[in-house]
Amino acid sequence: TTDPLVVFTPSGKRGHFPVGTPVLTAARQLGVDLDSVCGGRGICSKCQITPSYGEFSKHGVTVQDDALSEWNKVEQRYKDKRGLIDGRRLGCQAKVEGDVVIDVPPESQVHRQVVRKRAEARDIIMNPSTRLFYVEVEEPDMHKPSGDMERLIEALDVQWELKNVQTDLHILQCMQPILRKGGWKVTVAVHLGDDNHPPKIMHIWPGYYEGSIYGLAVDLGSTTIAAHLCDLQTGEVVASSGIMNPQIRFGEDLMSRVSYSMMNKGGDQEMTNAVREGMNALFVQIASEAEIDKALIVDAVFVCNPVMHHLFLGIDPFELGQAPFALATSNALSLRAVELDLNIHPAARVYLLPCIAGHVGADAAAVALSEAPDKSEDLVLVVDVGTNAEILLGNKNKVLACSSPTGPAFEGAQISSGQRAAPGAIERVEINPETKEPRFRVIGSDIWSDEDGFDQAIATTGISGICGSGIIEVIAEMRMAGIVDASGLIGSAEQVGTPRCVQDGRTNAYLLWDGSAEGGPTITVTNPDIRAIQMAKAALYSGARLLMDKFDVQNVDRVVLAGAFGAHISAKHAMVLGMIPDCELDKVTSAGNAAGTGARIALLNTKARGEIEETVRQIEKIETAVEPRFQEHFVNASALPNSAEPFPILAE
Ligand code: FES
Structure with a gap:
């Protein structure tokens, strides 16, 4: 063949294409991952590419071939309006003219890799449930009567090969004025479905929709609920937020919540309502932080332990409180947000990861x-x-x-001076093995207690207790300094040779900080602490x-x-x-x-x-x-x- 050779990097996919073939078309035919929301109309700019060998006609250069110059005009218009990085071209507008190597930058790939903060076990490759599609819908015609929705669904099929697309009443209710406002050009968010579910229209905007759609990743813990709001197009975390789990008022730990539901009729329902209300408050908070409408949140994933899982779903956790610890279901669940009273997009989906066993949850x-x-x-x-x-x-x-x-105990509970990790908590400790003298650092300050400026540094936070990591460190340091023996007993002042070992009832304690002179707390590590x-x-x-x-x-x-x-x-x-x-x-x-x-x-x-x-x-x-x-x-x-x-x- 004499057609030019087109090679895409980084995929390495290649093929010969006739002069004049748009790069996006070539990419589609080769199965190259090149994004497009507008379907090649030069509107969305998702299809940007860079020629790394060979060239395309320059923007705005008048080329003899009329068709070619028409393409360039579209691109020039885009560039004037929104700007393109130098060297970048719109893949749907640039056309093959000769042999060329084309680089597809990560941000132009649908299945791009999301950068994680540290070298981790697994890469995140984008493959979101819901994507945006721009379509041009045929206008109604009295000679060929059909509903607006039918023509929209037809357009999704013809222009995007989306088959058997379904819709809900809420879309039908709002669709007609949107189609007309957009001049029969609309952007739709489509949940792509899976083996068991056909694709479904989630949302519709007039014309080309510039914004994005979002999803929530929620870690529903017994103490805190933490959520990340993610952009479903880029994968970026746009906001993160957390609240205390409002179920705490029914019991600090899991088992006390299970027993609350056993002792109180309707107790499980109270806790279900509490966690869902808390969740909705968190969603309001996170959406306002990201400055988005929470109705743009179309997907959510929850992870939690089995008791939280059941209470969130509105299932009495009774069976989890006793052997053989039977879960209502261990399967993953795909639900609708409205079923869980979650106030996000009305048709949003909710996915719960599977539980592993009665005590080993979706988390x-x-x-x-x-x-x-x-x-x-x-x-x-x-x-x-x-x-x-x-x-x-x-x-x-x-x-x-x-x-x-x-x-x-690892969270600072059941420890005499224990507290949650918060400003003022001792988090790092070192003990000199010779002198048995400690030095430490508190959360909220990075100055060690034996360094200049410590008093000033903690003036705002104060010293209030020891958090979980602090208690681990101090006991390990006490062990290494010979203050505590292998059985966990703290020696006396004479045995260890330091006045910091003080008598505490029938056992001893180690004095870490004496703030009594300033009216502050006295922080000791006691034998019951070590026992816990x-x-x-x-x-x-x-x-x-x-x-x-x-x-x-x-x-x-x-x-x-x-x-x-x-x-x-x-x-x-x-x-x-x-x-x-x-x-x-x-x-x-x-x-x-x-x-x-x-x-x-x-x-x-x-x-x-x-x-x-x-x-x-x-x-x-x-x-x-x-x-x-x-x-x-x-x-x-x-x-x-x-x-x-x-x-x-x-x-x-
Ligand atoms: Fe939308 Fe090229 S595909 S601008």
């Missing part, structure tokens, strides 16, 4: 989606630390999951150890700490306490809010939903409550770091 499934242990070559232990530790262990051959009742942490960390470790037994391994290759708390604990301190199995320190990483990231992946990539549903079906669930070895591991794991198992790497 753990989201962590599995984000951290992808099922795709890992090496054996990875993923721990999401909250009131319950949700633990995954696996590699590409097999993944096991369990949950372990750590209780709220020992129980929590023993539960965590035993869960991990049980999965290692099932896997028949003595070591793991790496450890991923997920959750807000995981982001703040230092690997060294966690290992000194024996919270996690012995492992090279640089193989312990923090994944931040992995459940939230998993929700975002499921929101932006509908294909990932099917994948995680399949992964969850494959995950082997281990119930710690019925495993006799769990108790055995628990007893050994209450020592610091462990009474039965050596920590050889840590010892070095």
Whole structure:
């Protein structure tokens, strides 16, 4: 053939096309991912490309061929009106003239990769549920009577190959004036559907709609509800916001909420209403932060633990409070927002990830989606630390999951000076092994307590207590400085050789901060504090150890700490306490809010939903409550770091 050769990068797809073929047409024929909302009319600019070898006619140059100059005029008009980056061309307007290599920049790809903040296990590839389409609809004609909707659906079929598109009453109610206002040119948001659902029109705007549509990724925790508002075209997080879970007034932790519903008739419904109201308040807040109308939110993904899951859905969590901990359903759910009283777009969809087991919820499934242990070559232990530790262990051959009742000690509850992570909380601690003197840092200030300017730095925050990561650090430091022994007992002032060890009832306590002179708090670490942490960390470790037994391994290759708390604990301190199995320190990483990231992946990539549903079906669930070895591991794991198992790497 003598037709010019067209090569697209980065895909490498290539083919010969006659002179005059629009680049967008060539891309479509080769299956190259090149975006378009206006269908090649030179309006949306989503189709931008850069010729990296070879050229197209310059903008505005009068070319002999009339058709060619007409194309360039469209592009010139676009450039004058909105501007194009130098060297960029509109793929629907630039036409093949000779051999050419064409680069498709990431922002022109529908399935672009969303940049994640850190090198993570899994890339986010855009494949959103709902997309925008610009169409030109035939005007009504008395000689060929048909409804406006029928002609709109026909246009979507002819211009976009969208088959069998459905619609709801709310679109029919508003469509006619919009079609006329747009001069029979409209932009529609279409939910693309899936194997079981045909595509559906979600929204309609007159003319070309310049704005975007949005989705929510919501991490519904028992303490806080955190949401990310994402642009469904670019994948960007446009706003993030959080509130306390309003169910807290019915009980601090999960089990107290389950018992509230057992003790109070209609208690479950009260909690369902509370969480949905809270959620709606959060959506108002996040939409106003992003300065968008919340009716533009057309999709939402929720991740949560099983009790939150049931209460959010309006299902009595009674069965989750007792063996055998049967879920109403463990399947993923695809619902409509109105069914859950969520006040976003009237036809918005809601997706809940599948639950793994009675104690291992959709939040753990989201962590599995984000951290992808099922795709890992090496054996990875993923721990999401909250009131319950949700633990995954696996590699590409097999993944096991369990949950372990750590209780709220890691969140600062049940600790004498404990508090939630907030300004004024001690979060970092070091103890000099010689002098036994501490230095520390509080949230809201980056100056250590023994440095100049500390008093000034904390003048606004004050010192109010110790948060979860602070308590881990201080106990590990006390252990390394010989203030506390392997069984968890704090020595006396004489034994340790410091007046900071003070008598506290029948045991001792370590004085971290005495603010009494200024009327501030006195912060000590008591033996019951250490006891609470020992129980929590023993539960965590035993869960991990049980999965290692099932896997028949003595070591793991790496450890991923997920959750807000995981982001703040230092690997060294966690290992000194024996919270996690012995492992090279640089193989312990923090994944931040992995459940939230998993929700975002499921929101932006509908294909990932099917994948995680399949992964969850494959995950082997281990119930710690019925495993006799769990108790055995628990007893050994209450020592610091462990009474039965050596920590050889840590010892070095
Ligand atoms: Fe819309 Fe090219 S496809 S401007």
